[in-house]
Amino acid sequence: MIYGFDIGGTKVAFGVFDERFQPLATSRHATPVRDYAAFLELVTGLVKQADEHFGETGRVGLGFPGVLDASGRILAPNVPAIHGRDLLGDLQQRLMRPLVGDNDANCFLLSEFHGGAVAGSRLALGLTLGTGVGGALVHEGCPINSRRGGCGEFGHGAIGAGLLARHPGLPLFDCGCGRTACLEAYVSGTGLARLYRHYGGAERDGLAIVTAWQQGETEAKRCMDIYVDVLAAGLGALMTQLDPDAVVLGGSLGEAPWLHQVLAERLPGHMMKGIEPAPVRAPVFGGAGGVRGAALLTGRADSSFSSGA
Numbered sequence: 001m002i003y004g005f006d007i008g009g010t011k012v013a014f015g016v017f018d019e020r021f022q023p024l025a026t027s028r029h030a031t032p033v034r035d036y037a038a039f040l041e042l043v044t045g046l047v048k049q050a051d052e053h054f055g056e057t058g059r060v061g062l063g064f065p066g067v068l069d070a071s072g073r074i075l076a077p078n079v080p081a082i083h084g085r086d087l088l089g090d091l092q093q094r095l096m097r098p099l100v101g102d103n104d105a106n107c108f109l110l111s112e113f114h115g116g117a118v119a120g121s122r123l124a125l126g127l128t129l130g131t132g133v134g135g136a137l138v139h140e141g142c143p144i145n146s147r148r149g150g151c152g153e154f155g156h157g158a159i160g161a162g163l164l165a166r167h168p169g170l171p172l173f174d175c176g177c178g179r180t181a182c183l184e185a186y187v188s189g190t191g192l193a194r195l196y197r198h199y200g201g202a203e204r205d206g207l208a209i210v211t212a213w214q215q216g217e218t219e220a221k222r223c224m225d226i227y228v229d230v231l232a233a234g235l236g237a238l239m240t241q242l243d244p245d246a247v248v249l250g251g252s253l254g255e256a257p258w259l260h261q262v263l264a265e266r267l268p269g270h271m272m273k274g275i276e277p278a279p280v281r282a283p284v285f286g287g288a289g290g291v292r293g294a295a296l297l298t299g300r301a302d303s304s305f306s307s308g309a
């Protein structure tokens with residue numbers, strides 16, 4: 001058996017897979033937001049319960065929203081319970097087995113490479129547009145990563161000057177990373193809500209703003225026009241610089257069919273002259289891809305963050 005965990009700020013998703021990565025059981029649990037002992041208890045409890053049920057010692061893979069520091073501790077400010085903790089080491093000790101883990105965007109893209117939206121691509125790019133922006137690259141089936149695990153943080157680079165020229169008065173938002181005007185500060189769900197408030201809209205989340213736009217609301221229309229332009233410019237720059245064979249967008253905003261349609265129209269205007277944009281696809285596995293990708297990590301002997309294997 002193979003177990004996958006997708007750790008989020010509010011939910012921990014758990015999945016059991018057979019050796020062909022077919023799902024056998026899934027469940028979702030509230031994240032113990034600030035209690036590390038309760039967090040360890042939740043994960044070890046689910047693994048031991050599954051071991052008992054299936055009568056074997058399963059392999060474990062974890063996806064988490066963050067990177068590792070030099071000493072192997074997780075930096076995940078959105079999940080305070082595990083932030084700064086040696087999560088992989090502590091779990092390995094309690095579960096008495098090797099453990100693998102990786103950034104959740106890498107897990108998402110790895111799952112989409114194996115039988116999903118970017119299957120067969122030599123180089124695939126994934127972006128998740130949710131509360132924040134996650135990024136990942138998979139080359140010939142392997143996530144590209146560094147020792148620290150920070151490769152693919154495409155949300156944290158400043159938006160292009162051309163956008164400021166096209167949209168005079170575009171606010172320069174501060175980003176959670178400490179910099180200003182990062183792509184994430186505009187194209188995440190949080191960024192979209194901020195843009196909407198700036199252009200006179202009410203307090204709404206990203207999906208509600210999209211609905212208001214589809215209903216023809218003036219503030220939402222102005223805001224969405226800028227949102228799509230910022231996203232197309234950012235994605236166009238990444239496509240020019242990285243030249244992926246295919247792109248998959250995930251996250252609550254990234255999976256929407258309308259987005260793929262408008263991006264297909266706008267992307268050619270943001271590419272190097274003469275270069276065709278790579279196809280931008282919706283994920284096949286949707287929100288379940290993170291758990292499946294975490295399970296798929298266990299099949300890779302070279303997993304970047306394997307602990308004690």
Ligand SMILES: [Zn+2]
Pocket residue numbers: 155156157175176177178179182184
């Ligand atoms: Zn940033």
